[in-house]
Amino acid sequence: MTNALEIRNLNKSYGDFQLKDVSFTVPKGSIVGFIGENGAGKTTTLKAILNLVNRDSGTIGMMGMDTIKEEKKIKENIGVVLDGCNFHDNLNTGDISKMMGFIYENWNPVIYNKYLEKFKLPENKKFKEFSRGMKMKLQIGVALSHEPTFLILDEATSGLDPIVREEILDVFMDFIQDEEHSILISSHITSDLDKIADYIVFIHQGEILLNEEKETLLDGMGVLKCGIEEFNKLDKDEYIRYRKNQFGYEILVKDKRGIKKKYPEAIVDGASIEEIMLFYIKGEK
Amino acid sequence: MKGLILKDLLNLKGTFKTLGVMMLLFTVIFIPAGNDFVFGIIIIMLAMMVITTISYDDLAKWDTYALTMPVTRKEMVLSKYLVLGILTISGAILSLIVGIIGTMIMGRSFSMEILAIIGGVFLIALVFGSFMLPLIYKFGAEKARLMLILCILIPMGIIFLLEKMNIPMPSTGNPWIYLFLIMAFTMGGLILSFVISLRIYEKKEF
Numbered sequence: 299m300t301n302a303l304e305i306r307n308l309n310k311s312y313g314d315f316q317l318k319d320v321s322f323t324v325p326k327g328s329i330v331g332f333i334g335e336n337g338a339g340k341t342t343t344l345k346a347i348l349n350l351v352n353r354d355s356g357t358i359g360m361m362g363m364d365t366i367k368e369e370k371k372i373k374e375n376i377g378v379v380l381d382g383c384n385f386h387d388n389l390n391t392g393d394i395s396k397m398m399g400f401i402y403e404n405w406n407p408v409i410y411n412k413y414l415e416k417f418k419l420p421e422n423k424k425f426k427e428f429s430r431g432m433k434m435k436l437q438i439g440v441a442l443s444h445e446p447t448f449l450i451l452d453e454a455t456s457g458l459d460p461i462v463r464e465e466i467l468d469v470f471m472d473f474i475q476d477e478e479h480s481i482l483i484s485s486h487i488t489s490d491l492d493k494i495a496d497y498i499v500f501i502h503q504g505e506i507l508l509n510e511e512k513e514t515l516l517d518g519m520g521v522l523k524c525g526i527e528e529f530n531k532l533d534k535d536e537y538i539r540y541r542k543n544q545f546g547y548e549i550l551v552k553d554k555r556g557i558k559k560k561y562p563e564a565i566v567d568g569a570s571i572e573e574i575m576l577f578y579i580k581g582e583k
Numbered sequence: 584m585k586g587l588i589l590k591d592l593l594n595l596k597g598t599f600k601t602l603g604v605m606m607l608l609f610t611v612i613f614i615p616a617g618n619d620f621v622f623g624i625i626i627i628m629l630a631m632m633v634i635t636t637i638s639y640d641d642l643a644k645w646d647t648y649a650l651t652m653p654v655t656r657k658e659m660v661l662s663k664y665l666v667l668g669i670l671t672i673s674g675a676i677l678s679l680i681v682g683i684i685g686t687m688i689m690g691r692s693f694s695m696e697i698l699a700i701i702g703g704v705f706l707i708a709l710v711f712g713s714f715m716l717p718l719i720y721k722f723g724a725e726k727a728r729l730m731l732i733l734c735i736l737i738p739m740g741i742i743f744l745l746e747k748m749n750i751p752m753p754s755t756g757n758p759w760i761y762l763f764l765i766m767a768f769t770m771g772g773l774i775l776s777f778v779i780s781l782r783i784y785e786k787k788e789f
Contacts, residue, residue: 345788345789348650348651349650350647350650350651350788350789351788351789352788369655370653370655371653373651373652373653373654374653376651378648378651378652380644380647380648380651382644383643384643384644384645384647384648384649385643385645386590386594386639386640386642386643386645387639387642387643388593388594388596388597388639389590389593389594393590393593396589396593397586397587397589397590397593398586399586400584400585400586400589401586401587401652401653401654402652402653403653450651
């Protein structure tokens with residue numbers, strides 16, 4: 299199976315920040331959630347994928363093509379939504395269709411109008427009168443109107459209310475019904491990814507900490523709550539991170555079923571992506 | 584590329600209206616007074632609007648987004664130079680129309696002087712743009728606004744120095760040769776400016 303995106307050993311350093319050997323793939327037909335705290339390197343990675351920044355080393359392929367050698371061809375086939383609205387305040391939806399028709403070979407005004415209608419975006423209103431939710435919906439509609447096969451979304455749902463987010467997630471789910479389609483979505487709103495992602499890639503301080511199928515992750519990992527005696531009995535390779543609080547220990551374990559079997563009295567809960575992320579960042583090894 | 588140019592022109596729609604009113608006002612005030620500098624103002628104001636388009640782009644973080652589309656960095660830069668060209672030429676045509684109508688209303692005959700002013704300012708606007716665009720690409724539209732003043736002062740200073748040094752100003756001969764030379768220099772300057780802007784832009788990270 300070919301991958302929509304394949305990153306190998308991507309390195310990039312800015313003064314005090316660097317991406318270290320970032321490698322991961324987005325398999326065709328899947329949604330990959332790219333998570334990490336602010337400043338972890340999500341946006342830099344996405345920018346390197348899109349050639350908005352120069353990389354120091356590494357290769358990046360999309361749909362089997364090299365992103366530097368076949369940049370234009372690749373960019374005809376991807377839809378990108380960045381954090382915020384990138385259309386000028388003075389324009390309206392009609393203006394966008396006019397200019398995009400010249401920019402994308404495959405620009406399809408019928409699809410575009412369908413999204414405008416679906417999202418209830420007014421036609422003759424300038425964007426400065428649009429709310430943030432409307433602007434993001436517009437960006438997503440535009441990103442889908444040249445019939446791309448791969449969507450790259452940078453914080454496309456942050457700052458939106460739950461209803462708008464739900465609407466947008468539905469659109470992504472529709473898009474992914476076609477098995478040729480794939481999505482890479484970076485977000486720190488991990489509950490959205492709980493809903494839609496197939497894989498989770500977790501970046502921290504410029505390094506990939508975790509790259510796993512979401513089901514495996516949520517199925518396997520758990521949070522064990524116990525006191526110091528039980529904690530001391532645990533093997534080092536049975537847990538990933540632990541946190542100490544006034545009531546005892548909270549431990550992120552790899553195999554919650556195994557732990558339950560081994561310590562039948564222990565309380566082991568499932569872990570959400572957010573909890574996993576917090577353990578990795580705040581917890582101790 | 585057409586899309587990028589169209590984007591700038593659509594963006595300026597509102598500004599064009601304000602400018603139209605201003606121009607009408609200038610024309611009404613200055614033409615009866617026999618003041619010909621209104622023609623120059625029209626061209627310069629239009630040419631300067633290329634800076635406005637870049638400020639708008641900055642506000643929307645447009646360039647970052649545009650480069651995720653099938654648009655090369657070269658097309659991004661070239662489109663700005665073409666917008667400068669379109670604006671300056673429109674300015675020249677508009678001045679010409681204002682000039683012809685103005686003289687007709689005033690009952691004067693259309694003089695070569697007006698044509699010379701329009702041609703001269705047209706070239707000045709292009710030279711000015713050639714200075715501005717690389718500066719904007721290097722330092723951003725905001726800082727470049729300050730440098731705008733330098734762009735005017737430096738050429739004036741050079742002319743002043745040349746005068747002081749008593750370098751003989753060409754005064755005789757066939758004026759067409761000078762015209763041709765100036766045009767060739769302007770074109771050369773524009774091309775050089777484009778090459779420099781492109782260099783700067785290609786290294787830029789967003």
